[in-house]
Amino acid sequence: MKKSYDVVIIGGGAHGLGTAYYLVKNHGLKAENIAVLEMNYIGAGGSGRNTTIVRSNYRTPEGIRFYERSMELWRGLSADLDFNMMMSNLGHFTLAHTDSSVRVQRERAETNKLLGVDSRLIFRDEIAELCPELNMSMDIPYPIEAALYHPPGSVLRHDAVVWGYGSQFSMRGGHIHQGIKVTGIRKDGSGKCIGVDTNQGPIDAGVVMSAVAGWTTQVTDMAGIRTPITNHPLQAFVTEPVKPLLHKIIVSA
Numbered sequence: 001m002k003k004s005y006d007v008v009i010i011g012g013g014a015h016g017l018g019t020a021y022y023l024v025k026n027h028g029l030k031a032e033n034i035a036v037l038e039m040n041y042i043g044a045g046g047s048g049r050n051t052t053i054v055r056s057n058y059r060t061p062e063g064i065r066f067y068e069r070s071m072e073l074w075r076g077l078s079a080d081l082d083f084n085m086m087m088s089n090l091g092h093f094t095l096a097h098t099d100s101s102v103r104v105q106r107e108r109a110e111t112n113k114l115l116g117v118d119s120r121l122i123f124r125d126e127i128a129e130l131c132p133e134l135n136m137s138m139d140i141p142y143p144i145e146a147a148l149y150h151p152p153g154s155v156l157r158h159d160a161v162v163w164g165y166g167s168q169f170s171m172r173g174g175h176i177h178q179g180i181k182v183t184g185i186r187k188d189g190s191g192k193c194i195g196v197d198t199n200q201g202p203i204d205a206g207v208v209m210s211a212v213a214g215w216t217t218q219v220t221d222m223a224g225i226r227t228p229i230t231n232h233p234l235q236a237f238v239t240e241p242v243k244p245l246l247h248k249i250i251v252s253a
Contacts, residue, residue: 003204006029007033007035008035008208010182011036011213012176014047015213017042017162017176020169034169035176036174038178038180039181042166042178048162053154057150057153059111061115090154091130091249092152093248093250094253096253097252104253112150123147124144181198182196
């Protein structure tokens with residue numbers, strides 16, 4: 001680990017490693033002058049613990065445009081990084097069980113179509129045809145009335161994303177330091193960030209970037225900046241390995 005870098009990125013997940021990679025690829029920075037600092041191991045946080053779903057059928061115009069561009073990047077990422085993302089285009093269903101939920105999904109579908117996203121509201125017959133594994137009985141507590149269907153919805157391997165970005169950045173000469181915890185943000189007299197303190201000593205930096213997701217407030221507090229962010233855990237049950245029984249992405253609204 002060098003004593004000084006042009007850019008220090010805090011956080012070794014997909015955002016931190018992706019930022020490092022694109023700074024080199026798209027913006028001409030020298031990889032050897034960029035360091036990614038990860039307090040655990042790369043992908044130890046949210047990048048390695050998620051439901052692996054990628055989609056663009058969001059509700060707000062801003063979110064839709066952002067994630068539609070993201071889908072374009074996802075589709076070309078295996079070739080770009082020369083690393084198999086194991087992306088599977090399965091189709092994404094958001095099930096609606098009440099009249100109010102159907103109205104919400106119809107609104108989302110219209111907003112999606114207006115912005116060019118392949119997404120539509122479908123009803124019971126088409127749901128049963130596309131996903132015969134679902135119980136379409138009306139004699140159950142939450143019968144399925146409709147669904148927002150998003151054919152481009154896909155899954156991919158989140159750990160492959162981390163390792164793909166990390167390997168390409170490293171092969172270009174970039175520095176990835178695991179087990180390095182940032183303990184402070186160093187500033188000059190004018191308040192500009194000039195480096196970080198770590199459990200392995202200080203590092204000077206021209207630019208300090210934060211890509212730590214749920215730990216953002218801890219980093220900004222070190223810099224003397226209050227950020228109005230509250231963390232809410234999004235949890236998922238993980239079962240023992242079972243034979244696949246659903247071949248679509250199913251979300252219940």
